[in-house]
Amino acid sequence: MLLTPRWVGRFALLLVVVAVCAWLGSWLWGRAWGETVRAPLASVAAFTDVHQPGVSVDQAEVGRRVTLSGSFVPDQELLVVDRQQSDRLGVWVLTAFEVEGADGAVVPVVRGWVPSGESVPPPPKGRVAIAGWLEPTESDALRKRGRDPLPDGQVEIVSSAELLSLWQPPLYQGFVIQQQPQPESPLVGVSPPSLTVEQPVDWQNAAYGIQWWLFGLFAIFWFVRMVRVEREDLAAEPDVPDPGSLDTMEAPDEYGSSKG
Amino acid sequence: MTNSTAAEKAKATRSALTRYRVMAWAAGIGLLLLCANMFLRYVLDVETVLDLVPRVHGFVYMGYLVTVFDLSFRMKWSLSKGVLVCLAGTVPFLSFVAEHRITRQTREALAAS
Numbered sequence: 101m102l103l104t105p106r107w108v109g110r111f112a113l114l115l116v117v118v119a120v121c122a123w124l125g126s127w128l129w130g131r132a133w134g135e136t137v138r139a140p141l142a143s144v145a146a147f148t149d150v151h152q153p154g155v156s157v158d159q160a161e162v163g164r165r166v167t168l169s170g171s172f173v174p175d176q177e178l179l180v181v182d183r184q185q186s187d188r189l190g191v192w193v194l195t196a197f198e199v200e201g202a203d204g205a206v207v208p209v210v211r212g213w214v215p216s217g218e219s220v221p222p223p224p225k226g227r228v229a230i231a232g233w234l235e236p237t238e239s240d241a242l243r244k245r246g247r248d249p250l251p252d253g254q255v256e257i258v259s260s261a262e263l264l265s266l267w268q269p270p271l272y273q274g275f276v277i278q279q280q281p282q283p284e285s286p287l288v289g290v291s292p293p294s295l296t297v298e299q300p301v302d303w304q305n306a307a308y309g310i311q312w313w314l315f316g317l318f319a320i321f322w323f324v325r326m327v328r329v330e331r332e333d334l335a336a337e338p339d340v341p342d343p344g345s346l347d348t349m350e351a352p353d354e355y356g357s358s359k360g
Numbered sequence: 361m362t363n364s365t366a367a368e369k370a371k372a373t374r375s376a377l378t379r380y381r382v383m384a385w386a387a388g389i390g391l392l393l394l395c396a397n398m399f400l401r402y403v404l405d406v407e408t409v410l411d412l413v414p415r416v417h418g419f420v421y422m423g424y425l426v427t428v429f430d431l432s433f434r435m436k437w438s439l440s441k442g443v444l445v446c447l448a449g450t451v452p453f454l455s456f457v458a459e460h461r462i463t464r465q466t467r468e469a470l471a472a473s
Binding site: 110303304308315318321322325326329 | 414415418419422425426429433439442
């Protein structure tokens with residue numbers, strides 16, 4: 101009865117409107133609970149001046165920008181799984197970095213982020229100088245996978261205790277997030293968690309999000325009402341051979357008479 | 361249909377028109393305040409009490425839509441007319457023009473019935 105091109109078109113329009121409203125609503129709702137980035141500690145320090153092997157990262161140095169020279173150890177590399185970057189899931193590439201002048205001690209360096217399944221480029225060979233942020237070891241509270249074992253070469257968090265059992269000591273505690281991933285590679289720069297602070301809830305965006313969802317619901321409501329009125333009109337028209345109309349023929353013509 | 365139900369219907373339509381007019385004015389003024397707020401906030405970069413407007417304007421507009429919806433079915437408007445009247449509420453000043461025309465049309469239709 102309502103399968104006319106006009107009604108199919110109206111239904112398509114409804115779907116578009118509802119989809120746009122739902123999308124805008126969830127986008128704004130998500131922004132209301134977003135995070136913001138705190139300014140890093142102003143001064144840059146030499147890594148070896150602010151951190152020693154075997155001790156945890158000084159609280160005052162967390163998030164410090166550091167420079168360090170040395171070389172990556174290509175066969176000591178792990179993927180840190182379940183890492184979000186702009187709402188996409190991927191991995192951090194964590195490679196041991198032998199620090200120059202530290203008697204062979206290595207520090208784990210997050211070289212960057214790649215989407216899940218993407219192949220990881222090897223680290224640059226030989227002596228390099230890198231800059232990054234100094235991060236403390238990640239807390240076990242971040243583990244979400246329970247006791248599910250991960251395949252070899254993958255870890256869930258950057259835990260100094262876990263790395264000690266996987267890599268050759270001596271090892272620095274904590275880790276460094278490389279500020280600029282190597283150029284012309286799929287690696288994406290990671291923003292340091294210690295500099296990302298919870299932003300207070302943005303009620304304005306939350307309200308906007310709710311408003312868009314209400315607009316979507318309203319469009320559905322309008323469409324349903326139109327369908328009902330159309331069906332009543334069809335049922336009320338005696339000319340239309342509609343089998344359903346027999347029951348309603350005697351009902352008062354509620355909508356047609358005002359033109360009269 | 362008897363005269364009394366027709367009169368009741370006309371009365372109900374008149375109150376629907378009044379609700380629509382109230383909300384059209386509220387949404388129209390709210391929209392102008394919203395524009396003023398955006399100018400002050402993003403062009404002149406000052407914070408004023410008008411910063412509260414964006415939070416509530418969407419809900420006022422929502423109320424406007426409900427009254428348009430109500431009136432459009434009572435007056436048996438086409439879908440495109442209903443949608444256009446809804447959209448008129450998003451254009452500064454046009455909402456007042458639309459309100460004026462809709463009020464005139466509705467009163468004429470009521471007088472003719």
